[in-house]
Amino acid sequence: MKRVLIGFFFLLALALCYLVTSPTQAAKLPPPSGAVARKVHLMSSDSGSDKWARLGYFGRPLPIGSMLLQDESTSVAPQGSLLAFFQRMGDSPWSTGLHESRYAYDLIESVHVWALCLFFGLAVMFDFRLLGWTMKSVPVSEVARRLLPWTAVGFVIMVISGALLFSAIPLRSYQNIFFRAKMIMLLLAGLNVWIFHSGVYRRVTTWDVENVPPKAARVAGALSLVLWVCIVLSGRMIAYNWFDCDRQPQPAIVNLLTSCVPTQAEH
């Protein structure tokens, strides 16, 4: 399980490196045909019968006419950039079906929130133990052995449901400042886990039953706590569009961080 986690964080690191180095020109694209539907998702919904109609639409391939339209719009993005990739992803029938079918999307999001209790709740309990705030009479290795497998299960559910949510609105998420912050903090949290397990936790037998573990363990616990709290906060904020590319003018720093290039007309 530990190897799976390390592998995941390695892939995440690769993706982030690419994100940082990928071309940012032409980041502001003419609205693709999927953009209208993407906006629909941010607005409050409509009548109930419509939702079922949309659920029925889930995964159905798009009519040929709209496919041609998308081909024209995607050709604007530089070939091979992440941006173009996510735009193609967003225009795929899978992605359109997912963000237009409100029940499928909402269900996945509910799973994401529900698994948060399993993952975040138990990870935080372990951090509290490392800080000496709870379960002081329980050896740290015991808490790790019996509870961390559950956080690993929760983490896998979080990654799968999170990836599905991302695939429903890929381009907007990719250019969302909170999403980017979340991914960077995920990486840091993974790094923290790795440092803790390959460092002070190797000597756990020497401090296993201490009420308050040594400083290195407390620092790891505190870092983990702060990072996961910030990850949850920024994850929640992805839903809000304050810094989105289509809301110009934005401060230059925001456009830099979201790799948006606003067109002249919007100034």
Place this chain on the structure above:
Amino acid sequence: MSLLAFFQWCEASGIGETIRKSSWLFPVIEAIHLLGLGVIGGAVLVVDLRLLGLGLKRQSTAQLTRDAQPWLVGSLVLMIITGGLLFLSEAIKCYYHDAFWFKMSCLFLAIVFTFTIQRKVIMTDESRLRPLWSKVAAVVSVLLWAGVGIGGRWIGFS
């Protein structure tokens, strides 16, 4: 005063008005509400996994409950405060939303169950209790708290 009138009064209150008018207050309160949910989840799961025999094993459930209690109560208070603020900003929407009533029913049952029946099961000497009962208590507790969380999430989906 009828229930609807009370909800209308809540919606019209100054606090509700302030939260509605601000573009960032609702998201921030909601995010704190979500953090509280995570901590409650952890505190509940530590005890319930122990009852199910799937989590910590060597410590008594009574001891673990005493350890988890402050976090459960603390985050419950945090959630009720932030949840109350969120409610004030959209009370009338909640009145007409099935998920809100589902959530409140689950919340009421979860609190009552956790602090009476489940507490009794946990404090009973483990040798005198059929293991089945502690497992049933754990499953009921997980389902009730999950109902609160899922009901809450569905208030947001109108």
